[in-house]
Amino acid sequence: MNTAAQSAGVLSFEDAYEVVREHCRQILKAEGWPSEEVLLMQAVGRVLAEPVKADRDFPPFARATRDGFAVHAGDLARGLTTFRVVGQVRAGDTYDLPVASGEAVEIMTGAAVPAGADAVVMVEYTERKSVPEIDRKGREGTQSEEYKVRAGNANDDQILDIAGHEKPKRAEKLTEELVEIQRTVAAGENVVPPGAEARIGQELLPRGARLGPAQIALAAAAGRASLKVYRKPRVAILSTGDELVEVAEKPGPSQIRNSNSYSLAALVAECGGEPVQLPIAPDEEGKLTELIQEGLKADMLLLSGGVSMGKFDLVEQALKSLGAQFFFTGALIQPGKPVVFGEVGSIPFFGLPGNPVSVMVTFELFARQMVEALSGAGPSRLKSASAKLKKDFKTKTGLTRFLPAIVSGGLYDPEVEVVPWQGSGDMLAAARANCYLVVPPDREKLVKGEMVTVVMR
Ligand code: AMP
Ligand code: MG
Numbered sequence: 001m002n003t004a005a006q007s008a009g010v011l012s013f014e015d016a017y018e019v020v021r022e023h024c025r026q027i028l029k030a031e032g033w034p035s036e037e038v039l040l041m042q043a044v045g046r047v048l049a050e051p052v053k054a055d056r057d058f059p060p061f062a063r064a065t066r067d068g069f070a071v072h073a074g075d076l077a078r079g080l081t082t083f084r085v086v087g088q089v090r091a092g093d094t095y096d097l098p099v100a101s102g103e104a105v106e107i108m109t110g111a112a113v114p115a116g117a118d119a120v121v122m123v124e125y126t127e128r129k130s131v132p133e134i135d136r137k138g139r140e141g142t143q144s145e146e147y148k149v150r151a152g153n154a155n156d157d158q159i160l161d162i163a164g165h166e167k168p169k170r171a172e173k174l175t176e177e178l179v180e181i182q183r184t185v186a187a188g189e190n191v192v193p194p195g196a197e198a199r200i201g202q203e204l205l206p207r208g209a210r211l212g213p214a215q216i217a218l219a220a221a222a223g224r225a226s227l228k229v230y231r232k233p234r235v236a237i238l239s240t241g242d243e244l245v246e247v248a249e250k251p252g253p254s255q256i257r258n259s260n261s262y263s264l265a266a267l268v269a270e271c272g273g274e275p276v277q278l279p280i281a282p283d284e285e286g287k288l289t290e291l292i293q294e295g296l297k298a299d300m301l302l303l304s305g306g307v308s309m310g311k312f313d314l315v316e317q318a319l320k321s322l323g324a325q326f327f328f329t330g331a332l333i334q335p336g337k338p339v340v341f342g343e344v345g346s347i348p349f350f351g352l353p354g355n356p357v358s359v360m361v362t363f364e365l366f367a368r369q370m371v372e373a374l375s376g377a378g379p380s381r382l383k384s385a386s387a388k389l390k391k392d393f394k395t396k397t398g399l400t401r402f403l404p405a406i407v408s409g410g411l412y413d414p415e416v417e418v419v420p421w422q423g424s425g426d427m428l429a430a431a432r433a434n435c436y437l438v439v440p441p442d443r444e445k446l447v448k449g450e451m452v453t454v455v456m457r
């Protein structure tokens with residue numbers, strides 16, 4: 001056993017996880033990280049470097065949430081059932097006139113509820129009645145003028161009486177259409193008042209928000225064509241091992257291709273980092289140390305392989321020679337037990353065991369949150385869920401296991417089964433899986449039908 005492994009402990013999964021999390025919190029306290037302004041669609045998946053504020057009230061007007069009729073709730077409360085339909089307002093339109101008692105304005109979802117009306121009755125609870133025209137003679141104006149709906153500015157079409165006073169158009173209207181309303185509504189029903197979601201100037205998205213589809217939509221709604229986001233952290237990836245050749249090379253009979261650099265690069269990119277793939281490091285301390293130094297120029301370093309107890313597992317030694325501080329040198333998990341976490345100066349590193357499944361599991365459990373923290377986002381929790389176990393599962397106690405598994409089944413009855421595998425080198429098992437089944441360290445057996453925890457990927 002090398003000295004580095006002795007100086008820092010092998011922790012339980014929970015303790016190791018918490019150690020990484022605490023480092024993430026410390027990192028997030030730092031100020032003044034570099035940021036850049038990018039177009040909205042380039043901001044997808046990035047992290048906000050400054051808050052997005054409401055440029056107007058959300059919603060900006062009293063918004064109807066149903067198709068139906070805007071009315072005075074009080075009219076219905078006092079027993080009125082038949083209303084005059086005085087107009088129609090579609091989404092994007094403005095209905096200019098105040099709605100008087102006894103009147104209803106047909107309204108569509110998303111439209112602005114006219115002044116005066118305080119509730120919307122769903123169209124399902126109404127019945128239109130056509131009434132013969134009355135007293136149309138001698139009136140000026142056509143029906144379409146009387147049923148005035150207008151987009152935009154309300155003040156460009158006023159009606160004046162003989163004396164030149166402004167006269168509400170309502171006074172000119174004929175009672176040609178009625179609607180019978182079969183239910184009462186409470187004031188405010190099916191109406192979202194202006195500013196109910198956010199007031200002008202209010203923070204819609206905080207600094208540090210990860211920009212997924214919902215956040216991008218909110219920024220778009222606030223008129224932000226571009227956003228200030230943090231620069232992506234550069235994450236160096238260094239695979240070690242004399243057995244490795246690059247993907248484009250032809251492996252000898254006992255050689256394998258360096259696939260871990262690719263799983264890690266894909267994972268880093270997925271959680272908002274910029275992967276920097278370094279050349280393969282041999283199991284030779286001088287060259288390995290050189291390449292580690294190269295990797296430490298990035299914001300974070302991920303190493304694959306060389307952290308087990310073998311004679312040629314030199315990663316911890318090389319790191320130690322560069323003044324590394326180790327926070328743990330193993331975790332009681334399977335796969336991935338030899339995982340190492342520490343820093344050289346202020347640069348965090350993880351030494352991940354080289355087996356292809358181990359590398360992915362340990363990234364998921366530990367390194368992901370560090371990449372997220374370095375990109376300015378609060379550490380996200382593991383994406384755990386529950387599912388019903390499909391078959392009995394036997395194991396040994398002592399380690400928390402994260403085994404490649406498949407969740408299937410419906411919305412309310414997810415089921416999970418472990419993917420048969422040849423151990424932590426089995427990349428095919430990893431590629432078939434869509435989650436990891438979690439086996440707690442004190443369980444020897446999981447029983448068919450019990451609810452178990454999975455970590456989704
Ligand atoms: P190590 O952790 O260095 O003992 O590596 C354990 C095993 O993982 C090796 O024997 C290889 O079979 C495999 N391995 C290590 N590094 C890689 C890599 N970069 N890509 C694919 N497989 C790897
Ligand atoms: Mg190795």
